[in-house]
Amino acid sequence: MTTDFKHLQAAHCENGVTTNLLRSAGAEKLTEPLAFGIGSGLFYVQLPFLVINNGPAIAFRTMPGLIFKRTCNALDIPVFRKKFSSQEAGKRYLDECLAKGQPVGAQVGVYYLTYFPKEYRFHFNAHNMIIFGKEDDRYLISDPVMETPTSLTDYELQRVRFAKGPFAPRGQIYYPKEKRIVTDEQMAKAIVKGIKRNVNHMIRIPGSIAGVKGIAGTGKKIKKWKSKLGDEKAGLYLAQLVRMQEEIGTGGGGFRYIYGAFLQEAHAYVPKDELIDISKIFTEAGDKWRIAAVQAAGIYKGRIGSQADYDVMGDYLIEISEIETKAFKALSKIKWNS
């Protein structure tokens, strides 16, 4: 049995699932950048004292699940969401959905995701995919980061749906409850709301660990890494920063390019010419992030590594913080109602 479904590749799994499911629920013109921007996806945080996979806990985007939730709310599309206490119940419910022709979003862990290359299989439990059908014993899977749909056996799917550890999915599935008509006016309102919230998160958040201040904070820390951690550990820390920033899902430049694309697309719904200009500042920020990544690679590959090299690296982040402050301040000054 298969449902009426078309695979869609995206940079990020949650953006991809959101876009695909909501398109079929009435938001026909939704794209990955629009979903990301409406969901206020852009962020930066380095959590203090926390070490993940033996490196710093850094994120370039908002918490898993929020982009989907915020975008559904903003477009007034009601969502059904369910977790399961037993694997049998989780499987039964999924089979019922598919029998009714309902493709569903599913939260899964990637450690046992057999089609992923081994190098990418960590205990990360906030991956998202769409399950859109079943043929013989195989579930048909649309994983947004892949070019084409794939499939998993019953056993393989259960194992990733019921992975354990932080953010354990507990078989969670979700889908839009009903089809709605989403007007251009609604899209425009959702876009403005998403931008305003993102401005708050990046330049008005208190404390110095998150938002643009967090970026400069990491920059200052990096300058101390060589003496504090030693070259080997400092290299591993920089590598972790680069992976969070550039790995699959980010669209490049720590999601800054996706945000730049969002502002350009937003202009079609909210014709403020500032959006086009500010988009360019995000491109500049993304480019600077990538220049910093090249510097970091120089250090962790041992091509360079003096204190001056760490200082240059730290200063890149301080500079990026200034660029992004400029961009978000400009967004905050747009007169949306005039």
Next chain:
Amino acid sequence: MKKEEIPQDNGALNKLTKEVVYAVDGSGKYSTELSTGWEVKTEALDLAWGDIEKRIEAARQKVLNNEASPILYFLELRLMDLGILASYTGFWKWTIKKHLKPAAFKNLPEQKLQKYADAFNVSVEELKTMKVHDN
């Protein structure tokens, strides 16, 4: 990033798929493109794996020197921490800490060993000997 600057290097992900990146054309307009990978991040991932391999080997040596039980080795091999292992086995973290000692591990009943073996996706025999046959 300009379209013509999108790196097309080799990486582990390339075995699975090309990835979507966002880049601008000559007039500054964004669109999606596909990339096979970027050397800078391949090197970052390789470095992380090099470190993991080192940890696995260090844990193996500790077990051979009778300083730790094989649970330490499998924790590293399966990229787990105590929290993840606790949620897979249902044991408390402090219980697992106790079982990390070789003496405590030797006295574990079969049924508890089986719980660890299941969590690590190996047989009890493999758990005890650290000889793993991954498919």
